[in-house]
Amino acid sequence: EAGVAQSPRYKIIEKRQSVAFWCNPISGHATLYWYQQILGQGPKLLIQFQNNGVVDDSQLPKDRFSAERLKGVDSTLKIQPAKLEDSAVYLCASSLLGGFTDTQYFGPGTRLTVL
Amino acid sequence: GQQLNQSPQSMFIQEGEDVSMNCTSSSIFNTWLWYKQDPGEGPVLLIALYKAGELTSNGRLTAQFGITRKDSFLNISASIPSDVGIYFCAGRENTGTASKLTFGTGTRLQVTL
Numbered sequence: 725e726a727g728v729a730q731s732p733r734y735k736i737i738e739k740r741q742s743v744a745f746w747c748n749p750i751s752g753h754a755t756l757y758w759y760q761q762i763l764g765q766g767p768k769l770l771i772q773f774q775n776n777g778v779v780d781d782s783q784l785p786k787d788r789f790s791a792e793r794l795k796g797v798d799s800t801l802k803i804q805p806a807k808l809e810d811s812a813v814y815l816c817a818s819s820l821l822g823g824f825t826d827t828q829y830f831g832p833g834t835r836l837t838v839l
Numbered sequence: 840g841q842q843l844n845q846s847p848q849s850m851f852i853q854e855g856e857d858v859s860m861n862c863t864s865s866s867i868f869n870t871w872l873w874y875k876q877d878p879g880e881g882p883v884l885l886i887a888l889y890k891a892g893e894l895t896s897n898g899r900l901t902a903q904f905g906i907t908r909k910d911s912f913l914n915i916s917a918s919i920p921s922d923v924g925i926y927f928c929a930g931r932e933n934t935g936t937a938s939k940l941t942f943g944t945g946t947r948l949q950v951t952l
Binding site: 728767769817819825828830 | 842843870880881884889927933943
């Protein structure tokens with residue numbers, strides 16, 4: 725079974741530029757998550773989708789971050805404009821239903837460096 | 840946002856030694872999870888705990904869900920070189936339709952031969 729796919733794996737941009745990350749979850753998984761992992765810290769949830777609807781975006785900086793999950797499958801996370809403090813690994817995860825005992829499977833992440 | 844406190848921050852041990860790490864929170868969680876993250880990869884689930892007081896094993900790994908629901912520990916017995924990595928605890932709270940994970944600060948494990 726294929727895992728969670730993410731691209732690109734690495735991205736370097738200058739501050740104030742825009743960037744987008746793509747995630748393809750495990751086939752059949754209804755729930756998709758985006759996490760931000762700053763160096764030396766654990767992942768922090770940015771947004772959770774159930775199919776193509778948002779169920780939790782309370783920690784998403786909505787003035788510069790946006791995410792969508794068209795057709796309930798792939799998802800993109802965008803930052804516009806980027807700041808230095810956005811340098812981090814952006815992890816995508818998916819789970820079958822998002823329920824109490826569901827396991828979240830993580831992709832390899834996209835490492836973003838903002839100069 | 841909240842991050843759970845893990846200790847120790849890092850450990851250097853010899854192959855064959857046992858390892859113990861723990862995680863504490865100011866909040867109560869319904870579920871405690873332990874993940875391992877290798878360089879350049881996403882976290883991988885090791886053990887999930889669903890009830891206060893629960894003790895669960897997975898091979899050489901043993902984890903417990905604290906009675907207060909505010910802490911958990913992970914033990915690794917007879918460590919081997921492939922145990923190297925960063926171990927994260929995570930607490931899960933179910934809020935309506937959302938199932939939110941809050942991660943710890945991580946324990947970096949180094950194993951010497």
